[in-house]
Amino acid sequence: MSKSEMQNDDNQNANSKTWYASWFDSPYYHILYKDRNYREAQIFMDNLTRYLNLPEKAKVLDLACGKGRHSIYLNQLGFEVTGVDLSENSILEAKKNENESLHFNVHDMRNPFHQKFDAIFNLFTSFGYFE
Structure with missing residues (x-):
């Protein structure tokens, strides 16, 4: 695996670990729960x-x-x-x-x-x- 591939993999892991940090402020979250x-x-x-x-x-x-x-x-x-x-x-x-x-x-x-x-x-x- 090249150095750039490892960096991309690290970035994807970091993003997947903190997906929730942006999900609850995203418009998609509010669309999903608009009928509550x-x-x-x-x-x-x-x-x-x-x-x-x-x-x-x-x-x-x-x-x-x-x-x-x-x-x-x-x-x-x-x-x-x-x-x-x-x-x-x-x-x-x-x-x-x-x-x-x-x-x-x-x-x-x-x-x-x-x-x-x-x-x-x-x-x-x-x-x-x-x-």
Whole structure:
């Protein structure tokens, strides 16, 4: 294998290891999930929170929150919610809904988040992209 072929192979390996870093900010990601709506999120969260019987004003972390549709509804139910996601674009959109008890941050779930929560939600396909 020539030196240039090895460099190309190394570049492809580096790109394949970090494909997720750009995927969540790509237009294709948002096209794929454009049909996810707030009503669907509400029904799901109503069932989940009823099952978990969380205390009033529980502190909840929505890990890999995307644009925050679950976080927003959890906050409307009276929970103190922090939503985190790797996608800067999604967090910028989610931040439009911030209030005193609803916050959003760019965060990589592989790194510790130094706060205590009553519940941590990692919904749908958000986990498992990393080695």
